[in-house]
Amino acid sequence: MTAADIAAAVRSGERSALEVVNEHLGMIEAQDLKVHAFNLVNAENARAEAAQIDARVAAGEPVGPLAGVPLATKDNLCTKDLPTTCSSKMLENYHPPYDATVVSLLRAAGAVSLGKTNLDEFAMGSSTEHSAFGPTRNPHDLSRVPGGSSGGSAASVAAGFTPIAVGSDTGGSIRQPAAFCGVVGMKPTYGAVSRYGLIAFASSLDQVGPLASNVADAAAVFDVIAGHDRRDTTSIQGFIPAAQAALNLGVDGLRVGVLQELSGGGGSVPGLAVDVLARTREAAEVLAAAGARVEEVSVPSCTLGLSAYYIVAPAEASSNLARYDGVRYGARVDAPTASEMTTATRTAGFGAEVKRRIMLGTYALSAGYYEAFYGKALKVRTMMLNDFARVYKDFDVLLTPTAPTTAFELGTRMTDPLTMYVNDVCTIPSNLTGHPAISVPFGLGDDNLPVGVQVLAPATHDTQTFRVAAVLEAAAQEARL
Amino acid sequence: MSPPTEPKLPAGWDLVVGLEVHVELDTATKLFCGCINRFGAEPNTNVCPTCLGLPGSLPVINERAVELAMILGRALGCQVNRSVMARKNYFYPDMPKDFQTTQYDQPTNSDGQLVLPDGFVVGIERAHIEEDTGKSVHVGRSGRINQAVYSLIDYNRAGVPLVEIVSKPDIRTIDQARNFVDELRAILVVTGVSDARMEEGSLRIDANVSVRPEGLAELRTRCEIKNINSLRSLGRAIAYEANRQIDLYEDGSAPQQQTRHWDENTSRTTPGRSKEDADDYRYFQEPDLVPLVPSPATIAAIDETMPQLPVARRAALVAATGADSVAARILVERAQDALALEAVAAGAEPNKVLKRLVNDLAVDDWSNLDATALAELIKMESAGALSASQAKQVLADLVESGGTPQTYVKRRGFEVVDTSELKSLLEQLVGDNPSEWKRFCAGDQVERKKMQGFFTGQIMKATRGKADGKMVAELLNNAALVG
Numbered sequence: 001m002t003a004a005d006i007a008a009a010v011r012s013g014e015r016s017a018l019e020v021v022n023e024h025l026g027m028i029e030a031q032d033l034k035v036h037a038f039n040l041v042n043a044e045n046a047r048a049e050a051a052q053i054d055a056r057v058a059a060g061e062p063v064g065p066l067a068g069v070p071l072a073t074k075d076n077l078c079t080k081d082l083p084t085t086c087s088s089k090m091l092e093n094y095h096p097p098y099d100a101t102v103v104s105l106l107r108a109a110g111a112v113s114l115g116k117t118n119l120d121e122f123a124m125g126s127s128t129e130h131s132a133f134g135p136t137r138n139p140h141d142l143s144r145v146p147g148g149s150s151g152g153s154a155a156s157v158a159a160g161f162t163p164i165a166v167g168s169d170t171g172g173s174i175r176q177p178a179a180f181c182g183v184v185g186m187k188p189t190y191g192a193v194s195r196y197g198l199i200a201f202a203s204s205l206d207q208v209g210p211l212a213s214n215v216a217d218a219a220a221v222f223d224v225i226a227g228h229d230r231r232d233t234t235s236i237q238g239f240i241p242a243a244q245a246a247l248n249l250g251v252d253g254l255r256v257g258v259l260q261e262l263s264g265g266g267g268s269v270p271g272l273a274v275d276v277l278a279r280t281r282e283a284a285e286v287l288a289a290a291g292a293r294v295e296e297v298s299v300p301s302c303t304l305g306l307s308a309y310y311i312v313a314p315a316e317a318s319s320n321l322a323r324y325d326g327v328r329y330g331a332r333v334d335a336p337t338a339s340e341m342t343t344a345t346r347t348a349g350f351g352a353e354v355k356r357r358i359m360l361g362t363y364a365l366s367a368g369y370y371e372a373f374y375g376k377a378l379k380v381r382t383m384m385l386n387d388f389a390r391v392y393k394d395f396d397v398l399l400t401p402t403a404p405t406t407a408f409e410l411g412t413r414m415t416d417p418l419t420m421y422v423n424d425v426c427t428i429p430s431n432l433t434g435h436p437a438i439s440v441p442f443g444l445g446d447d448n449l450p451v452g453v454q455v456l457a458p459a460t461h462d463t464q465t466f467r468v469a470a471v472l473e474a475a476a477q478e479a480r481l
Numbered sequence: 482m483s484p485p486t487e488p489k490l491p492a493g494w495d496l497v498v499g500l501e502v503h504v505e506l507d508t509a510t511k512l513f514c515g516c517i518n519r520f521g522a523e524p525n526t527n528v529c530p531t532c533l534g535l536p537g538s539l540p541v542i543n544e545r546a547v548e549l550a551m552i553l554g555r556a557l558g559c560q561v562n563r564s565v566m567a568r569k570n571y572f573y574p575d576m577p578k579d580f581q582t583t584q585y586d587q588p589t590n591s592d593g594q595l596v597l598p599d600g601f602v603v604g605i606e607r608a609h610i611e612e613d614t615g616k617s618v619h620v621g622r623s624g625r626i627n628q629a630v631y632s633l634i635d636y637n638r639a640g641v642p643l644v645e646i647v648s649k650p651d652i653r654t655i656d657q658a659r660n661f662v663d664e665l666r667a668i669l670v671v672t673g674v675s676d677a678r679m680e681e682g683s684l685r686i687d688a689n690v691s692v693r694p695e696g697l698a699e700l701r702t703r704c705e706i707k708n709i710n711s712l713r714s715l716g717r718a719i720a721y722e723a724n725r726q727i728d729l730y731e732d733g734s735a736p737q738q739q740t741r742h743w744d745e746n747t748s749r750t751t752p753g754r755s756k757e758d759a760d761d762y763r764y765f766q767e768p769d770l771v772p773l774v775p776s777p778a779t780i781a782a783i784d785e786t787m788p789q790l791p792v793a794r795r796a797a798l799v800a801a802t803g804a805d806s807v808a809a810r811i812l813v814e815r816a817q818d819a820l821a822l823e824a825v826a827a828g829a830e831p832n833k834v835l836k837r838l839v840n841d842l843a844v845d846d847w848s849n850l851d852a853t854a855l856a857e858l859i860k861m862e863s864a865g866a867l868s869a870s871q872a873k874q875v876l877a878d879l880v881e882s883g884g885t886p887q888t889y890v891k892r893r894g895f896e897v898v899d900t901s902e903l904k905s906l907l908e909q910l911v912g913d914n915p916s917e918w919k920r921f922c923a924g925d926q927v928e929r930k931k932m933q934g935f936f937t938g939q940i941m942k943a944t945r946g947k948a949d950g951k952m953v954a955e956l957l958n959n960a961a962l963v964g
Contacts, residue, residue, distance in 0.1 A: 078537040091536065098530055100537060199536040204768035232539050233770050316768060319570050322579035323534045327634070338574050338632065365570070365763035374765060 003069040003163040003217040007110070010068030013057055017050035017068030021112050024070040028114065028161045036136045037146075037155040039075045040083055041115040046070070049112045064110030065220060072156035072165035075116035076123055077103055077208070078197040086199050087131035088121045090324045090331045090349035100197020101229045102166060102208050109224040114162055117152025121351045122321065123173055123201040125149050126423040129414055130353040137410070138181060140449055144407035147177030147423075153211050154181040164221050165211040170201045171309050172403070172427025174209045175439035179402035179452025182441045184218040184469065185211045187427075189459045190434030191236040193222075194229030200320040202313040203234075205431040215440060215473045219243035219466045226462070239460065246467040252291030254468065257395040258284050259456070261302045262426045269303050269425050273405045275445040280401045283442050283453040286475040287399070287468065297391055297398065301384045305428040308384075310421060311364045311377035312432070317354075318361030324349060356417065381432050388433050392458040397468050400426050402452035406445035430456055438465040442476045490692070490720070494727050497691045497700060498658050498719060499606075499650035502665060503643050504675045505613065505683035506549045512612045512642035513540030513582065520681045524635035532640035534577030539769050542566070546642035547589070547773055548783070550610045553644055553674045554590030555783050556790060557605050563774045564589040564609070566767040571760045575615035575634050583611035583645075585764040589773060595648070595668075596792060597660045598806065604649030613641040644674070650689065650700060655716045662686060662712060667791035667814055679711055686715055690722045692730070702735060706750055708742045718743040722750050794818050802831040808839050817842060823852030829859035837862075841873050842880070849883035850876075858886040868949060871895045896947060903940065903948060903956055910939050911960070922961045933957055 001009075009015040025043050032038055056063050073079065076086045078096035085091045099107075106113070120130040128136040128151025136151040138144040139159035146155040150167025154177035157165050167174040169187035178185025186209045193208045200206060210221035226241035261267050264277040288294040326332035326345030333344035350358070364373035391398070403423055413420040430437040436459070439452040453472060457464040490496055511518050514531035530538040554561050567585035588609035595603045616638050621630030646665065652658050666684060669677040677684040691703035704726070706718050721743075726736045740753035789797075795809040798818045802825050812818045817838050824834045837859060842850075858879065862872040867890065878889040890896060911918045914935075921932035937953050 076537075084536070086536075094536070096530075096535065096537065098535075196539050197537040200769075202768075231541060233541050234768075315765065319568050319580050319763070319765070322570060322572065323536070323577065325572060325574070325579055327574045328533065328577065329535070338629075339572065342572060362763065365765055367761045367763075370763075370765075 001163065002214055003066060003212065003220060006069050006163065007065060007067050010053065010057065010110075011063055015068075017053040017057075017112065018047060020068050021046050021050040021070055021114070024114060024161060027159070031159060032161065034137065034142055035139055035155050035159050036134055037072065037117055037152045037159060037161060038115045039085055039087060039118050039133055039152070042082060042113065045082070046112050046114050049107070053110055053112070064108060064224075066106065066164070066224060067110030069111050069164060070162040071106055071111040071113045072115065072117045072153050072162040073103060073113045074119055074150050074153050074165070074167045076119060076168055076199040076201075077166065078199065079103055079113070079116065082116070084116065084199065085133075086122045087119045087133055088349065088351065088354070089132045090345075092132070092331065094330050096197070098197065101194035101231065102225045103197060105225050106166065106221070111164065111221075111224075117150070117156055117165065117167075119152055119173075120149035121354050122199070122317070123149040123168055123170055123206075124317070124353050124357050126172070126176055126420055127408075127410075127413065128152060128177070129410060130351055132351055135410060138407045138449075140182060141407065143409055144449065145180065145410055147180030147403070147407060149173040149177075150185070150211065151177045154178050154183055154185065157181065157183045157211050157213055160213075163213055164217055166208060166221065166225065167211055168198055168201070168206055168208050169427075169431065170205045170207075170313060171424040171431050174211060175427050175437060175452065175454060176403045176423060178211055178439045179441070179450065179454075180407035182450030182452075183211055183213055184215050184438065184440050184473070185209065185452075186218050186222060186438040186462075186465065187430060187436060188222065188226055188462050189236070189239075189436045190431075191232075191234050192226045192239055192241070192436070192460070192462055194232040194235050196229055196231040200316075202316040203320060204316060205309075205313055207431070215466060215470045216244065216247055218438070219247055222462065222466070236460065241462065243463050243466040246463040247470045249467050250290060251287050251468055251471050254287070254292045254397065255395045256284070256287050256292045256294045256468070257297030257391060257398045258294065259302065259398045259400045260296045260298050261300065262400040262429075265296055265298075267298065267300060267303065271404050271422055271425070272401060273445070276401045276403070276405060276451050279443045279445075279451040280399065280453050283472055284399055286472060290471050290475075295395075297395060299384070299387045299391055299429075301380065301387045302429050304380045305384060305432055306421065306425050308377040308380035308432060309424065309428045310360070311373050312381065314357040314361030315364045315374050315377075316361065318358045318365065321350075321354065321358055353417070384429060385433050388429075388435065388458070396457070396461075397464050398456040400454045400456065402426055402439035402454040406447055406449035406451060426454060433459075435459050436462040436465050438469045440469040440472050440476075442472055443479065490723055491727055493695050494692050494723070495695050495697070496653055496655070496719070496723050497650050497693060497703070498652035499689040499703075500646075500648045500652065500658060500661055501687040501689070501705075502646045502648075502662065503685040503687075504553075504646065504669060504677060506546050506642040506644060507673060507675050508543055508545050508549065508642055510543055511640040512543050512546050512610070513640055516640065518641050519637075520683065522637055524633070524637060527637045528639070532577065533636055534579075540582060540767075542770060542773070543642060547610065549642075549674045550589050550608065550644045551775060551780065552672050552783055552787070553646075553669065554593065554608050555780070555787060556668050556672050556674075557590070557593035557595055557608060557646070559590035559593030559605060559608060561590055561775050561780050562587065563772055565772045566610070566770045567764050568767050570763040573614065574632065575617040575636070575639070577615065577636060577639050581612060581614065582767055582770075584609035587772075595661060595664060597657060597664055598792070598795070598810070599660070601657055601660075603651045603657070603661055606647040606649050608644050608646045611643050611645060613638050613643050615639040650691070650703075655719050658688065658719055659712050659716055662715065663810075664791065667810075670814065671788055671791050671794070671816070673788075685709075688715065688719055688722075690719055690726070691736075692723050692726045702738050704736060704738065704750070705740045706743050707740060707753065708744075710745065714743060714745060717748060718750060721748060725750065798822065801825055802835055804831075804835050808835050811839055815842070817847070820847075820850070820852050820855060824856040824859060827853060827856035829856040830863045833859045833862055837872065837876060841876055844880060847880050849881065850879045851883070854879050854883075854885050861886060861890070865949065865952070867895055868951075894945065894947060900952065900956070903944075903953065906940060906943055907936070907956055907960060910936060914939075921957070
């Protein structure tokens with residue numbers, strides 16, 4: 001059942017929210033030992049919230065657009081009085097005193113969070129293997145990774161544990177796992193969704209977004225969570241989401257650019273798998289057949305994105321993660337002096353990938369290296385913004401693969417961070433520019449695993465990404481029939 | 482208030498000082514959250530996820546703090562710029578995020594100046610906005626963090642808005658350094674930017690000190706002196722440090738650039754971190770905040786509503802009352818200059834107004850006292866209708882409860898018996914006590930004094946103490962001369 005079906009059934013009284021929640025909790029209980037999508041299943045709270053919704057329905061009171069819809073919440077979004085761990089030993093027993101804005105908005109809309117989903121520690125990774133609590137597995141093939149860092153949220157949707165989920169996307173952390181798990185995942189325009197209560201990885205890149213089994217449900221979640229929040233200074237004033245309204249507009253007359261550097265065209269980045277490229281080309285053909293004007297387009301600075309990202313994101317992370325010092329909350333390893341205590345705490349509390357990025361970022365910001373690294377990365381960012389602005393004069397949206405390959409096997413990239421980082425090559429540009437992008441499942445790879453294609457749009461044109469994704473989704477479903 | 486003895490530098494050396502002054506802004510709430518900005522509350526009661534740096538929290542800038550910073554900037558003649566907040570990264574337990582949100586290469590205010598009361602001009606490099614840290618108390622042994630048995634941290638101060646004013650190295654004497662802080666403090670108070678109380682830590686000073694052979698223009702290696710808690714310490718710390726550096730040069734050595742701590746007990750500066758192990762703060766733009774872009778209209782509005790600054794207020798007071806510079810400084814600092822001006826304009830004798838206010842109005846709250854009442858009081862005093870001590874008492878009454886001086890003069894029975902009344906009273910007393918009068922007129926020094934006491938006592942008794950003692954003495958002496 002889709003989220004829309006559940007909400008309609010709950011609203012009409014045809015099904016009780018409690019029944020829906022219990023059914024999904026049952027699935028989790030039966031199957032999550034294998035998948036490990038969840039760090040925490042919060043059955044008691046979920047049942048209580050579902051019962052409240054049922055009471056409102058029974059009393060004829062209004063319920064939200066997501067009434068009774070089971071939701072999975074990435075474990076880096078703060079939930080009041082419930083553990084919020086970032087899949088790190090550092091925050092293993094941390095209970096925030098407040099809810100993230102996104103968590104509050106979803107609850108107000110009637111969604112019922114069943115629990116907190118696994119992620120790469122502090123959202124740093126592309127496979128959910130960098131979790132202090134063990135990896136999540138891809139429900140399509142348990143020997144494969146679900147992608148990351150929102151691997152738990154993507155796996156929850158793919159396994160049918162919850163029809164919808166929320167994740168965070170700093171360099172592709174919603175879209176890449178969505179592609180690997182065969183679900184829809186969307187990164188909104190930077191500032192479209194409040195970051196208040198999202199535990200920061202890289203503040204200028206982080207954005208909360210929806211994952212869902214279908215485009216309409218993702219749009220419904222987006223419409224709930226997007227909008228200005230006065231507690232987040234970087235949130236866009238006056239932003240009013242209207243993704244659902246655009247789902248049936250089609251793409252007739254839309255100008256679509258196939259971004260050649262990320263799609264195997266001239267000057268393309270290496271390492272893009274043949275099957276993934278083939279699906280991307282087929283997607284372009286589908287859009288052309290539906291009336292879009294499709295052309296190849298070049299954004300040369302795209303190829304610099306990966307390098308710039310792996311300077312900017314670790315630099316911000318090195319600062320954002322400094323607060324985990326053992327003084328106020330979270331893990332503490334005692335030692336004779338305050339600075340030794342902080343060192344011991346951080347040594348024990350952080351995993352290898354987090355430490356690697358803190359060191360990279362610290363180095364990139366250091367006196368004498370700032371200009372060569374961080375300063376240059378900022379210039380690349382500006383260059384990319386200019387390049388995309390130029391391209392968007394002639395195009396409404398751009399098309400690329402979401403990830404270079406389908407889901408890879410667990411353990412195959414853990415020893416080589418660079419090949420792991422290359423996973424983000426197609427998704428990173430949207431984070432560096434702050435633009436919206438969606439990944440929508442489009443066929444299978446040679447290994448019969450899902451392939452995702454990505455639709456990019458200029459800032460605040462989030463609706464366009466849903467609109468194009470809806471057309472691709474319909475074509476993919478038709479092809480499967 | 483006499484200044485402490487000015488320590489002297491050896492001949493042949495010039496002093497070069499730049500000051501960094503941290504000032505807590507007088508806002509209702511903190512810089513990035515809605516917590517109350519107040520000194521002296523129970524530890525860790527004015528805190529929230531944002532000022533505790535809890536995971537997922539975000540800063541939202543306090544617009545009033547930005548406004549106050551710009552007001553100070555304009556009062557110092559600064560250019561007010563488009564500015565950005567930056568992160569200064571270093572670990573310290575009382576800093577919740579382990580970075581301080583401050584401004585780095587794009588400060589709100591730059592390129593201003595502060596004119597000292599004697600006309601000497603000190604350049605202002607910048608005046609930027611930043612957040613305060615929490616407050617640590619290290620318990621045990623030296624009181625420093627690494628020898629502490631345990632430490633207590635109060636985060637009430639964390640996130641309190643500060644402006645750091647950085648002077649150019651234009652200061653050449655210890656007096657100038659003290660006058661700089663004094664004048665800055667006056668400006669802060671007059672503009673309402675800060676209460677600038679050193680004793681509560683809402684104004685804190687670091688001094689960059691170097692020396693050079695007299696007449697040279699070069700800037701030599703400087704040391705930054707921290708932990709200066711009063712104006713007195715400022716002078717002593719600069720003097721100690723300058724002499725220390727001069728000794729090094731004269732021994733053929735040279736000072737190293739370093740941070741040094743002023744120790745009030747030993748009256749010495751001791752080294753903190755030296756340059757080699759100095760922190761690398763890894764500044765970068767704060768991604769959680771957007772640039773502060775003041776509109777020309779905002780700046781124009783600040784200029785239009787800028788209150789009259791201390792230098793102009795002192796000048797006005799001096800011009801209208803003939804006040805000396807000390808009185809002018811005190812009354813402007815206490816914001817009693819307007820009261821003095823109004824009282825004088827209402828016809829009160831300037832000298833007496835100044836004296837009464839300077840000596841007898843060092844109180845926190847004098848809102849009950851209005852200028853008309855003050856002028857009346859001073860006029861009564863000038864006319865001899867009230868003695869100095871009576872005027873003091875009535876002034877205290879006015880401060881306490883307001884109203885007019887006549888009310889209290891009556892209530893306290895201060896109506897003065899006039900001269901003609903006294904004269905007839907004296908005539909009657911002389912008639913009633915002829916032998917005593919004789920002893921007064923013809924007696925020796927001792928006898929005369931004794932009898933003066935007798936007659937004064939009788940007059941005071943008859944007037945129930947309302948007679949002016951001075952006037953009585955005068956009358957007695959005049960009458961004795963006549964016989």
